[in-house]
Amino acid sequence: MAAMSELSFPPLMEGLALSGAEDPFALACQKAVLGCDAGLVVYNLSHDRLQAALVFAPEVALQQAMTMLPVCGIALQNALGALAPPEVAVHLQWDGGLRINGGRCGRLRAASSTSEPSEVPDWLVIGLDLPLWPPGEGETGDHPEDTALYAEGCADVDAGQLLESWARHALHWINRWEDEGTEPVHATWRGLAQDMGETISHKGQTGTFLGVDEDFGLLLRDEATTHLIPLTTLLETP
Structure with a gap:
């Protein structure tokens, strides 16, 4: 059941707490469809998992708005950089996957009102799913x-605190992106x-990860050519 947030978020952001098995990503998409304000942070904190989703109302085409996916990844790295021991290393996969000390540890995901790169979406939702404790004994093998x-x-x-910090750093990077x-x-x-x-593989394509284009599209070089895979291909259907 949704409840008013017990956490403190920056101005222009509002928290909505969930409990039990409720999925913040799915609910944030529903709220966005119904026309909620941008800046809504829907979250569910359990003993072994941090789930959250942030609603955006982009003013640019989806192709550019998808920059919010890497922006939210940088924000998580910044938040952990402020709260975790200095030896903890956080890295970001192009597809939204998160790595902590080299291990796979949760992911970021995205959904939008449109999948057309040139359209300005009515809404965009970025979701965060971060395991806090490993699965039960015997399940990690x-x-x-x-x-x-x-x-x-x-x-x-x-x-x-990590969720609050993630939201603050996300807002900081959104402002930098808009200004700079x-x-x-x-x-x-x-x-x-x-x-x-x-060498990485993405949806059946394998090649050398050369980097990204201006809109964070994946540049993947195989023996024949360099493929450009837009960030919009990562969109999920809510």
Whole structure:
């Protein structure tokens, strides 16, 4: 059941707390369809998982608005940088996957009112899903690359404080993007990108991860050519 937020968010942001098995990403998309204000932060904090979703009302075409996905990734790295021990390393996969100390640890996801890159969307939702504790004993053997925040030396990080910090840093980077363009976002993201220059696979395509274009489209080089895979291909149907 949704409740007023017990956490403190920056001006222009409003929190909505969920409980039980309620999915913040799905509810944020529903609220966006109904016309809620931008800046709504829907979240569900359980003992072993942090889930949250942030609603945007873009004023640019979807292709540019999708920059909010890497922006929210940078914001999470900044938030953990402020709250976690200094030796904890956070890296960002192009597809929204999160890495902590090299292990896979949750992801960012996106949904929008449109999938047409040239259209200005009515709304865009970025979701965050971060495991705090690993699955029950005996369940981790199937996925040795997976980890959880508290298993990586971050047991003292309060999930509520982390969520508040993520929202503050997201707002900071949104403002920088609006004021300064994509350059500072690109520069910061490149320093955090996972597997840059390495061979990666994405939806059946394998090649060398050369980097990203102006709108954070994936540049993937195989033996024949360089493919450009737009961020909009990551959109989920809410």
